[in-house]
Amino acid sequence: MSRIDSLSVRAKILSVMFFAALIRLFPLSFLLSDGRVTFVSYDSYYHMRSILYTTQHFPEHILFDSYINYPLGFDISWPPLYDMLISLVALIVGLGNPDISTIELVAALFPVVVGTLSMVPLYFVASTLFGHRVGLYSIVVFAVMPIHLMVSMFGATDHHVAEVLLSTTAFALFILSLKRGADSDVWGKLTKNGPMEFIVSPSVVFAIGAGITLAVSVLTWTGSPIFIGLFALYVPVQFALDIKSKRNSGYLLVSSCIMYLAALIFTIPFVVIMLREGYELSAAFISWFHVLYLLSMLGFTLICWIAAYIIGNKGKWWHYLFAIIFLIVIMIFGTKSLAPAFSSNIFSGIGYLLGFDDILSTISEALPLFWDQYGNFTLSSVWSGFGLFFLFAFASILLILQKEKPSKNPDMAFFVIWSAIIFFLALQQRRFMYLLSINVAVLSGYLMGQMHSWLLPEAVKEHVGKPKKVQTRPNKMPLMLVFGMLLLPGFLISTAVVSNPSVMPSDWQETLDWMKDSTPKTSYYDDPQQTPEYGILSWWDFGNWIIYRSQRPVVTNNFQPAIQETAAFFLSQNETEASNILDERNVRYIATDISMVKGKFFSIAKLAGEDYSSFFDEETIIEGSSTMTRKVENEKFKNSMLVKLHVYDGSGSGHYRLLYESNTTVTKDPEVKYVKIFEHVQGVTIRGKAQPGETVYGATTLVSNRGRQFDYYNSAVADEEGIYNLALAYSTQGDTSSTYAILPYTVIGDKSRSSKKIDVTESDVQNGEILILDLV
Known part of the structure; x- marks a missing residue:
């Protein structure tokens, strides 16, 4: 027997968890530098803003942030538990006074710990349903699941990893509660043995644990009602299956109601403490x-049970389903009439989950699983998130439906319904792939378990007159080769994920450091109840970066306030309208990057209410005997404020000037850098006489901070006088x-060709002075 086979199941689990932690820690080698962390993605940076504030003011957390939606500010809806836990750990590690390096390191390591711990409830889900072997294979798959590594690697300080741990824990405890309840007749204990034995029964204890976990999820993630509602979708289906199988449904009533009661009791005190005026x-x-x-989920469960009790004695299982559908319709209309605000919140949430929102359609992670932003079918997100494991999951579902008979096993039925619902959510928005990672891991583990049985069948031998399955000693090499081939794509994708995480580009890092050091410092960063002096405008993707790295207020960030206004500014064809925004x-600086001109332009156009295709013309190219058509940027594209600024350095406008550009050159004709910072100024006005209707140009040559020489110009048309x-x-x-x-302005008329030189002082530009210069 090999060493790995001689290890206990616990040791095997710990070995896999250790391996998983090492993979997730790999980015530490290059994301930690000089005691500071480069965090993964965008939202991690607002978590860091919150964590830093909470650590310094523990246990207070940010409820309102004047550095978002400048100058109006923004009410922060993120529940505080995730950030508070990180802050608490940082305070303990830093002996009550941690420095910024300690806080960042703790925050960067936290998702690794939480992600690794997620393997514990995953193992219990898989082993409870399919046995220890499938449990082990499931956590092996999960260890190298690319989509989970994206949310659990070093530096991915976002709450998504906590969602996976909490939801899986709640589902695992509920499955255990169902299984123990059905096996031990927990309903009989209540009716025959009294309440004490009922309360301490494993089924009830697991249900209480599931309810407390749901309550904790409410304090961790705004979308936690998804998990709460998932159980309610399962309950009527299981009642119908029990009616069909003539099974007593007392176990289901106990598990569901005890879970909801525990969640309710645990949630109410926090609601009382954390309730905000205007958001009751x-x-x-x-x-x-x-x-x-x-309460509504608890009531719905009781109604389902009552209907099952009545119909179960007199009708058929499909009568019950029709009755429940009828009751749901009545409840929907009744809730809309009696509690319109409550109903509106529910339907808004459902619409959000289904992607019925213009803003969501412009966010890459909120796109449908199999379609890109242009409506083209794609498998890229599935492949990058799951590799071959996604195909394994589909094959496993078919096997489970055929072999495991979910209709006769309540815990199995719950897993199938749970998987179907999460898959549906991921189908609507690919962001939910990280929740689906648990189901895909279990299903892949199940397929591997089946393959293990096929390739290494167990022989049945007589032992003291009883048949017993024993493992023979066949050649294990084929099994190892097959499993290696199955795991290899996922492992390779995961290696690429942790080697090239989605982090802030170096151009943005140096630009934001410059912004922090070289622009006037704004007040109240540590007291975000009050309004700072000025704001920064950029696209929403970069808002959190600016807030945390530069410590400057922004008009919009990843919460997407004022997103239509921002889009309207960048695509404005009129400088006056743009400046009014x-x-x-009170915006003083504008930050742009090349991705706004290229990849993000589609989203900006959509949110500005513009037709994306209107910014391009079709051009026919003839090459030999073939003809092809391509889109080329037209005058509308070039006249947008975004292109005027980022490509033409403010030429064609009189109130925007380049202050800083990053080092990387992205195009050479014209030469354009990756990131640029512009200042919104009053601008000087040159006024004088020219020929009526004559176009007057003013131009000069400048040198950027990178030594790039470029020409700037603007024009005006003389009136009839x-x-x-x-x-x-x-x-x-x-x-x-x-x-x-490096030169004074040359002012010239296009008709008279009369030209003059004029110098402009910094005071003239800042104060909006008027200088007189006649050309005729």
């Missing part, structure tokens, strides 16, 4: 909505900026 019945905040929601928001007003954004004298002019 909001699903987005911890509120009485969650209490009513749990900034003036209303020959008066022109030419707005210019750059100074030619007295500017201490790292981007500076």
